[in-house]
Amino acid sequence: MAAVTVPGSRRATGVGALARKEALWFYVLISPWIAGFILFSGGPTIASAYLSLTHNDPVNWPPTWVGLLNYDVMFRDRLFWKSLQVTTYYTVLSVPLSVGFATFLALVLNEKLPGMAAWRTIYYLPSIVTGVPVALMWNWIFQPQFGLVNGLLYDLGVPSSMLPKWLSDPQWAVPTFVIMSLWQFGGPMLIYLASIQGVPTQLYESAQLDGASKLRQIWHITLPSISPVIFFNGILAIISSFQVFTNAFVITQGGPNYATYFMVFMIYQNAFTYISNMGYADALAWVLFIIMLVFTAMAFRLQRHWVFYEAVVR
């Protein structure tokens, strides 16, 4: 394989040829993604954009063109606005909490404590137990009358009239979902742990020689150094919080009184249940996609104030 920026060849071939070679390498390296984009993500997404302008379901095939009708219906659909409000509330509540929680735990678990391997495994454990069994288990734990959490609170002296009804109470349902989501911090925590390993040890050594305390080292060295990765996790937390589904599907079915009627659940209901209005579902999905894009764009705007990159080739 030929070198890209060997100084000798720069003189021989000139900058233009070199840039072309570098660009060629770029496109060869990312070619799997380009193929995947056409086949598995971009292509299907564009197809669904077209379908959002049609009326279609498995029975009414091929789709009939209806223009912007689905969007018109959506903006006058009170359930859509309710769903949007519930989903945004969940995102605003869960993203800062989950990012902060995972960062904090990664910093703690990065210290050289006795039995490190065991601790890390225990803390990662919750995030590999997923899916339907866990959703059922949460439902059981938060059950208002005989659930474990309220049993514990009662034993601690909370009077039974004060006990939260958790998932049965429209006020408490979304916060309860946030608590359940905090249990799955393992993935982000792992990414932080990995990124902390990349912070050059000399930085800490010179800080120690200057007499900087442990907390100051974390604030001034560790956190700025891993800020690109905190940013990464923040973006992902936004994206995944907009797509919360399994718990709403298994536990609450969107209730009580639409308190957990999340967007993806609404899309699923419109696409795959008895209503089966896939065109409407596609329109909902596209609006959700655009809202997520707006949130992410805002995050990218803000990142230049606090994210520090060591080496970015633009």
Added chain:
Amino acid sequence: MTVVVSSTEKRPVMPTARSLGQELPFFRRRNVREGIWIGSLTALVTFGSLLLLFPVYFMIVTSLKTQGASFLLPMKWFPGIQYVPQWENYGEALRFMKWQTAYTNTMVVAVLSMAGDVVSAVLVAYGFARFRAPGKNLLFGLVLSTLMVPQIVRLVPEYLGFSRLGMSNTFWPLILPAWFGSAYNIFLLRQFFTTIPIEMDQSAQIDGAGPMRVLWDVLLPQIRPALAVVLIGSFTYNWNDFFRPLIYINSPSLRTAALSLSSFQAVYGGTPFHLLMAASLVNIIPLVVLFFTLQRYFIQGIVVTGVKG
């Protein structure tokens, strides 16, 4: 474990934090404060782990009860003392979910998908992190935006595509997409590549290394922790994925473990919680082992280079 990686053989190896601590008495005087710090952190970590393990413990005690006893209140927390542990639940649960078929299928799908995820994401992330080309920023924006497309949007067109190709009810729809680079892993690895100083690439290039050599010899050793994350994350995702197998797999002989776990709900009427919990616990054992094996890559002291930060 301290691994010292230098970008080229010619570069002098710098001392690590630990070897400095042994050499300089300055570091030893801090032992008392260090002791208090470690002690209080250990207390914190212990308390947190009890909270975390509580639901898992709940699964364990439930898995050892009879079906009738699993819902009885007040909860019985101590198998062997308060009730006789029903170890045969595990055998029954595994037989019920036809574990040989389920886990052979899951293994095939998870391992092949993981290989695809790692190889494709490394190559694409390397391209985005280190090469200049026209249209790159636009393409990276596209990568990020595909992260945001709800999976449910793409589902119907993708399903139609796989069906047309005669691939539904095979493993292809579960494995093939992994080989085309997931946006999540690309973004993750690209972020990690950008934390490595570009001078390291350049000095290897001066020594005559081509792009693939730079990737293999200089960059990959530095991002081992991130590779471990991708490996664990990909394997766990594919091991647990329920949605895609549910849509694509019909034949009982092709069922993955996640699908078989869901079968506990259907047949019995009332869900046999004790069996479901037993099977769920067995299901996470390989994931725990994998994590425990790979977690040593998260130990500090890997990256020590001659480049000034």
